[in-house]
Amino acid sequence: MKRFIYLGVSIVFLICSLSLLSLFLWIKQDIRNNIELAEYKYHSRGVEALIFYLEDDENSYHDRTHLAIWTLGKIRSKKALPVLKKYYLNDPEGRSCKGMHQDKLCQYEIHKAVKAIDKL
DSSP states (O other): OHHHHHHHHHHHHHHHHHHHHHHHHHHHHHHHHHHHHHHHHHTOOHHHHHHHHHHOTTSOHHHIIIIIIHHHHHHTOGGGHHHHHHHOOSOTTOTTTTTOTTTSOOHHHHHHHHHHHHTO
8 A cells, every 4th residue: 555655656746847847948948939039030149139129119018028028037137137127117016007918018027027136
């Protein structure tokens, strides 16, 4: 009976470990894809391309939030901090943009990005 318990615990541990690894790899790939897209569009490298993407009003608010802000927060770029703070309205819960992500940058995402960078 103990063998089945150990086997069950081992299987659950393995599944959880594989799930976390998959999530990590998925996020890493999304970061890479976002940077490549911004680099291609702005003929710049890395953080600079993401900042150009964020500041370009031709890009939708949704794309600026989910491509540029999210990625800058994930890579924790100190260089991007002043730009992110420029767009931050001190709304950590995102109440000012709730349900309006097609019309405004997501304040909650900006808050998370700034917080992640400030931790360094």
